[in-house]
Amino acid sequence: MTGVVDVVVVGLGPGDTVVRPDYGPVAARIRAEATDNWDDQVAVDRFVAKGGLFVRGEARITGPRQVSAAGETLVARRGVVLATGTAPAVPPVPGLAGSPYWTNRDAVEAKEPPASLIVLGGGAIGVELAQVFARFGTEVTIVEAADRLLPLEEPEAGSLLAEVLAADGVTVHTGLGASTVGHDGARFTVALNGCALSAERLLVATGRRADLAGLGLDVLGVDTSAASVSTDDAMQVTDGLWAVGDITGRGAFTHMAMYQSAIAVAAILGERPTPAAYHAVPRVTFADPEIGSVGLTEQQARDQGLRLRVGTAQLPSSARGWIHQDRQRRLRQARRGCRAGGAGGRDQRRPSRRRGAGRARPGRACGDPDRHPTDHDLRLPDVPPGDRGRADRDGLTCGHVRDGRLPPHVLTPPAVHRRGGGDDHSVRAAPTR
Numbered sequence: 001m002t003g004v005v006d007v008v009v010v011g012l013g014p015g016d017t018v019v020r021p022d023y024g025p026v027a028a029r030i031r032a033e034a035t036d037n038w039d040d041q042v043a044v045d046r047f048v049a050k051g052g053l054f055v056r057g058e059a060r061i062t063g064p065r066q067v068s069a070a071g072e073t074l075v076a077r078r079g080v081v082l083a084t085g086t087a088p089a090v091p092p093v094p095g096l097a098g099s100p101y102w103t104n105r106d107a108v109e110a111k112e113p114p115a116s117l118i119v120l121g122g123g124a125i126g127v128e129l130a131q132v133f134a135r136f137g138t139e140v141t142i143v144e145a146a147d148r149l150l151p152l153e154e155p156e157a158g159s160l161l162a163e164v165l166a167a168d169g170v171t172v173h174t175g176l177g178a179s180t181v182g183h184d185g186a187r188f189t190v191a192l193n194g195c196a197l198s199a200e201r202l203l204v205a206t207g208r209r210a211d212l213a214g215l216g217l218d219v220l221g222v223d224t225s226a227a228s229v230s231t232d233d234a235m236q237v238t239d240g241l242w243a244v245g246d247i248t249g250r251g252a253f254t255h256m257a258m259y260q261s262a263i264a265v266a267a268i269l270g271e272r273p274t275p276a277a278y279h280a281v282p283r284v285t286f287a288d289p290e291i292g293s294v295g296l297t298e299q300q301a302r303d304q305g306l307r308l309r310v311g312t313a314q315l316p317s318s319a320r321g322w323i324h325q326d327r328q329r330r331l332r333q334a335r336r337g338c339r340a341g342g343a344g345g346r347d348q349r350r351p352s353r354r355r356g357a358g359r360a361r362p363g364r365a366c367g368d369p370d371r372h373p374t375d376h377d378l379r380l381p382d383v384p385p386g387d388r389g390r391a392d393r394d395g396l397t398c399g400h401v402r403d404g405r406l407p408p409h410v411l412t413p414p415a416v417h418r419r420g421g422g423d424d425h426s427v428r429a430a431p432t433r
Contacts (some may be wrong), residue, residue, distance in 0.1 A: 023136045027111045038109070060216040065240040078268050082229065082243040083261070084215065086208035086252060091120070095181040099188070102203045104129065113138045116199035118190050120178060122149040124285040126205035127161060131287050134168045141197055142170060143190065145177040150285060154298060156312075157291045164289065210247045233275035234267040235260050242268065251281050 031037050044054050057070030065076045088103040090096065102110075104125050113136045119126045122144030134140040142149070142165070148158035149165075149172065162172055173192065181202065182189040188202040212224040220238050222229060228249025235242045242264045245257035259276075266273035285291040301308055315321040 021136045023113045024111070030108060060214070061219055062216060063219060076240070079240040079242060081264060081268075082215065082237070082241070082247055083245050083257065084210070084247055086210045086246040088204060089207040089209040090204055091178070091206050093178045093181050095183075096178075096204070099181060099183040099202070101181075101188070102201055104203075104205060107133075107203055114199070114201040115139065117141070117201045117203060118143065118188060118197050118199040119203045119205055120190075121205035121207065122146070122158075122172070122174065123152065123205065123207065124150065126203070127165065127287050128285060129203060129205065130170055131165060131168060134165070134170045139199070140170045141199065142172045143176060143178060143192065143197070144172070144174045147175045149174065150291060152297075153285070153291055153293055160289070161287055161291065164287070208246060208252055233277075234273055235264040235276060236267060250278055251283065253281075253283060256281065
């Protein structure tokens with residue numbers, strides 16, 4: 001969302017301008033283009049025109065292939081698909097229930113930014129909306145119970161974003177949870193351990209939850225105390241029941257629901273779909289800078305017992321970073337076995353076009369890691385052009401190198417190819433075992 005900023009530019013003279021943020025055009029665009037004033041009739045009409053039956057109401061499973069909603073009972077010949085999404089998870093903080101707090105929906109519906117805002121939760125939704133309102137003049141404070149922002153991402157991502165948010169004027173409290181919440185009709189008061197915060201609005205962004213009990217899944221023997229429903233690799237929960245999207249617990253992303261829905265449709269039609277796989281799920285936190293990730297974090301990979309090499313590159317040393325004079329962005333990538341490196345920026349988060357690049361050849365690229373350097377730094381300018389993009393070096397697969405993308409086997413000691421460069425533009429590769 002931070003990429004959409006409407007401003008008023010007032011000219012003062014040759015080469016001088018004053019930029020004043022104006023939230024009105026943003027809110028108007030959300031209503032007119034993104035949500036149609038929060039009216040889904042266009043989507044409903046499109047569905048009905050394709051032959052679907054639409055019933056508006058709170059639905060509940062009442063038996064095998066049977067759903068009740070709005071006083072009607074529908075029986076499906078093939079099956080039922082759960083695509084209910086999730087709702088905001090509201091923590092049991094004394095005083096919070098019943099107060100006029102915001103969820104992400106309320107924040108996006110706002111026509112004007114509040115003068116001040118407290119955000120409970122430093123995950124993706126919390127930091128995205130915090131930065132948006134801060135850049136439109138709101139005094140913002142984030143409260144995150146974990147020890148860093150974006151606790152589900154790499155530690156460096158949270159640290160970097162904390163620096164950026166501080167520059168935007170956002171106050172961040174980590175390692176603290178709200179003990180009580182109060183509202184006097186005009187302002188919120190949030191008590192932390194040893195201090196109290198006050199703001200016009202309170203945004204609760206502490207995660208999402210699925211209401212399995214409310215769906216009546218117990219009648220089919222599904223565990224309604226679980227955080228999500230469990231499916232097989234064809235998205236089937238049990239006989240006659242499939243699930244896609246947030247409710248499966250595989251990531252609250254639109255692209256995930258679309259991926260899963262294609263598999264479920266094929267299975268329902270009696271085809272043999274490609275089994276669902278989640279080893280390389282992409283995700284982005286749309287802050288500025290964006291935090292993009294694919295697959296496991298380093299810690300998740302270690303928890304699974306995988307052998308890793310970790311590469312880190314400062315993206316200002318890439319062509320994209322130099323063009324934008326970007327001093328904030330960096331890349332960190334862990335790969336199984338001996339692959340390390342990566343690329344950053346919107347146009348670089350994609351597979352290499354070079355055949356075989358980014359892929360380990362059995363018995364070659366992932367041989368004995370002790371044969372290779374275990375720990376050294378190499379500045380990007382230190383790599384001679386002839387070594388960039390070579391498919392094989394010393395009989396090992398090197399993959400494709402561009403900008404900040406360096407597989408570990410092209411890393412040669414800095415003394416061999418010393419050509420200057422800053423120490424902050426480095427790539428590190430090190431096997432862990």
